[in-house]
Amino acid sequence: MTETESHPLTPQDCLVLLMFSVSVSDTNIRTSELIKIENQVNTLPIFGTFDIDRITVLSNMVFDLFSEEDGLDALFGLVHDNLPEKLNETAYALCCDVAAADGILREGEIRLLEEIRDQLNIDRLHAAAIERGARARHMTV
Template sequence: MTLNAHDALIQLMIVAASSDSTMTEKELLRIQALVGRLPVFEGFDRDRLTEVANACADKLNGPGGLDLLMDDAIAALPKKLQDTAYAVAVEVTAVDLHLEQEELRFLELLRDKLDLDRLTTAAIEVAARARHRRMPG
């Protein structure tokens, strides 16, 4: 089955969230919130979220694993959505304001596979950190 852009974005978020071997409740809720709120997901049937997540797990556990999943997802995205793909992946990993080494490595791999300049990716990362900050104290 050919991947569509919605599924590709969701699969990249799921991999970002689970790249440290666990998907926290905060990360899952963030994925659901992004799918429900962002204009890029207009027209996506939210009832399919579990189906997309299961397809993601199957692909990760199959031949080619992470590299194949990322290549297929990126190939399914129009070029103008590559920054969106990076932004939603960063958004999911930044939700707890602490990135594990595996999450950082996944974001680095994704950055390398996407056709984005370093200034764009840095701006996306800084904006995500700023959105998730809490008041001190």
């Protein structure tokens, strides 16, 4: 029995999976990205009922999925099955914040954000606003 079968994915699990996928997308997980994920999970209302012990399971799930040929498709299948549509923009915003956390958007992150935007049917204008907000929140002097 897999972890997904023994513990169905919650909407919060899906958000965490997507955030970790952005961090892993350029094959170099940065401390600033992990801190961003942890801070978001610890402070945002959407994660108020989230079981923090799931973090390790979910990060390992992302690594396992990304090691498979069709892993990204499987990830999006899980997200489509378990994330309510009303949280699509929230998911994209969280992912943009993770990508912006280190101040540099790398090619892998950009490509995955585009794919997430498409998979979650985020309107281009809304996506631009979300992206601009993430950039503004992560500016340095």
